[in-house]
Amino acid sequence: MRIIPDRLVALGFGKYVRSDKIVALLPIEEDRGSGRRTLVYVEGLAEPLVAGRTEGTIVRDMVGTESGAVELLRELQVQIAQVRPLLKSSIRSEAGLDLDRLAGRISDLTGEEGPAEGRPDASGRLL
Known part of the structure; x- marks a missing residue:
């Protein structure tokens, strides 16, 4: 799979990140609930962002349908x-x-x- 550069990826709740800046995706297993599906590690940020979307959905947006x-x-x-x-x-x-x-x-x-x-x-x- 190839990541499409400069594509904005929706993380949910008004959060967007450039596809080529996402370093890692980690599904949240504990305390998972509405608005808490995936930890998104972004280049340049010390702490991961909490996404309201699953890692699979985020990856599909990163690489395109x-x-x-x-x-x-x-x-x-x-x-x-x-x-x-x-x-x-x-x-x-x-x-x-x-x-x-x-x-x-x-x-x-x-x-x-x-x-x-x-x-x-x-x-x-x-x-």
């Missing part, structure tokens, strides 16, 4: 890289699904290069 989709795309890209070229060719001709092109589009969307094996270069040749 799109993070799950990106993780799924990365997993798909890894799986595509494991398919042998002959099978990719067969899938392409039988089903019209170009796995190499799909892997390239995933790289474009995520901004990250996937596994090199089985990925086409700029000219369309497989690496």
Whole structure:
């Protein structure tokens, strides 16, 4: 997961912290109740802030809802890289699904290069 920098994260009750300044989240187990769900440790503050939201909800705000989709795309890209070229060719001709092109589009969307094996270069040749 990647934290989206400069995103304001609501802690509840009018408290907000920048996502990239949150250092740690600790669920409150004792004296937990309304408005007391999570201790939020923030860079530059000696004491943690008490948040009225759960740590999972705070993390989702830090990384954005799109993070799950990106993780799924990365997993798909890894799986595509494991398919042998002959099978990719067969899938392409039988089903019209170009796995190499799909892997390239995933790289474009995520901004990250996937596994090199089985990925086409700029000219369309497989690496």
